[in-house]
Amino acid sequence: MGTNLTIGKAINAGLRASMEHDPKVLVMGEDVGKLGGVFRVTDGLYKDFGADRVIDTPLAESGIVGTAIGMAMRGYRPVVEIQFDGFFFPAANQTFTQLAKMRRRSAGKLSMPIVMRIPYGGGIGAVEHHSESPEAYFTHTAGLRVVTVANPEDAYWMIQQAIRSDDPVIFLEPKRRYYEKAEVDTAAPIEEATPMGAARVARHGTDATLLAYGPMVKTALQAAEADTDHSIEVVDLRSLSPVDYPTIVESVKRTGRLVIAHEAPLSGGPGGEIAARVTEECFYHLESPVIRVAAFDTPYPQSRLEEHYLPDLDRVLDGVDRAFAY
């Protein structure tokens, strides 16, 4: 009964299912209409749902998020697309000072069921501002939920869960993995899907836990395969805020080692926070310090250097080796 879908197509199908399910769901952003978005993630929605529900906005990210906030106040559930990671920043004010705080400021009287879809991460040989991993800005902001997907199954269900959430959700899409394909059982009831906030053990192992999310999950799985000396467990984080610590802690207590890999720069990245927390909760189970494999604390480089900047298979394996060196 499964449908063979890429991550991009799965998000598209999830958007469509959400729009069919709830007439208040709107899609808005630059080029999301006739073009179907620069990655074609909204392909066909304009044709089938019309210009009232699929809005080609003026070229202004602050405007997109700010008007989405007003639409949400009026009872709509906007799904906004930010064309690339680096173009989120003009919308930072609306996101951080308004969207994230509205529930608390209104003492719960206002809900902000807004999903902000952002293709993120590098590895596609793009010019600058098209390859960044800004997740730490979002995870550092109270009031936002932050999720990311690593496979078509999650892409299909999590976009729908995000849209049904009454909290603002930053939905990060690993652009270099848009074309990864797998079977998705689109006919299953949404209630049976793994909750959006849960981490998942993507590969079982006993000697070390390798934690990754979004684009790095595939690399982590490859590393686990490549390391024939050890049995590596891979955990796909899925939700960056809140973090599902019980799943991580359970895994680390079993394996005794944790290696965290992400594309975001090392310092202030999600890995540091998780490392601190795991150290507190698993101190007597750890055989080694928590190791982080991340991008450097430098601006995202010109594309001819991105293979060195992004943690690749070798760098992840090097991190695993460092954990076993203790």
Added chain:
Amino acid sequence: MSDTTAHEEPELIQLLTPEGELTGHPDYPLDISAEEIRALYRDLVLVRRVDSEAVSLQRQGELGLWASLLGQEAAQIGSGRALGERDMAFPSYREHGVAWCRGIAPKELLGMFRGVTNGGWDPHEHGFHLYTIVIGSQALHATGYAMGVQRDGAVGEDGTAVISYFGDGATSQGDTNEAFNFASVNNAPVVFFCQNNQWAISESTERQSRVPIYKRAAGFGFPGVRVDGNDVLACLAVTRAALNNAREGNGPTLVEAFTYRMGAHTTNDDPSRYRASAELDEWKAKDPILRVRRYLENNGLADDAFFASVDTEAEAIGEQVRTECRALPDPEPLDIFHEVYAEPNVQIDRQRSEFAEYLASFEGVGAEGGR
């Protein structure tokens, strides 16, 4: 500028018709020799050739991306040639023709699209800032630069004027509108040069503005003018007047160059998904190069030998661009850590030495070591 109501077509400043007839314009007298017009023709042809070569290079995998200027040559050469040596330009990412006028070698432009650099040239040396990709940002930089010019007292005939380039889509950004306002309240010597090429990727100008773009200026308190962006002479005359005005302390002008993006938004784009090909045919008749050629031919101001020599030069430039592009060296891995801070930084230094050690650990492992 004549006041147009919503029902009237806005006035379009034009000096040279698509048929190649030099009509001139009473408000924008242009004293120009045949030799200068031939030079403009040469510029137009050569930048188009550089551009088409870059598109091919992208197709061959030599560039990651290219944003073609096809159709916008006159807007860029006209305005670019209006700039004086002391003037400063703030481009977006498509201003290859202006870059040409500012003496930036084509290979410098290619570097960014090939991914060997994020910048390439010295903005001060050329009076041409780096390309800016985040839409609208540079309009504020230009305005601030112009405010600095004011404080330096660099006004008058020998003064400095600043120009900011952006597209029709960019007029929706807060930054662009804030720039209009900062420039206006400060009476800053800046010209806002909007190339309205009718499209912002898949969105037509109607999605960005309900009024003709040049009319926005009035609301901010400075003049706006719409010029035929495919008429190199009109673009030259109008931009020159606006720059002189700025230089003399009369504040900003918004120039809307009405033109057309004849190619795709970038090499990643497929315009057939959102616009009719008939539109392109219509604009082909208004081609910015053709009309100059017609003018020169019809008036006996250039012979076959001249056109042949420009074509030969264009071929040579195409070839040169190709060779130079392929020869652009890849940056060294440790270049990642360069020029992040002005002062020594322990955090970066540590990561650099750790990474150097890591790379060295692959030495002798194989040719692909460290990758």
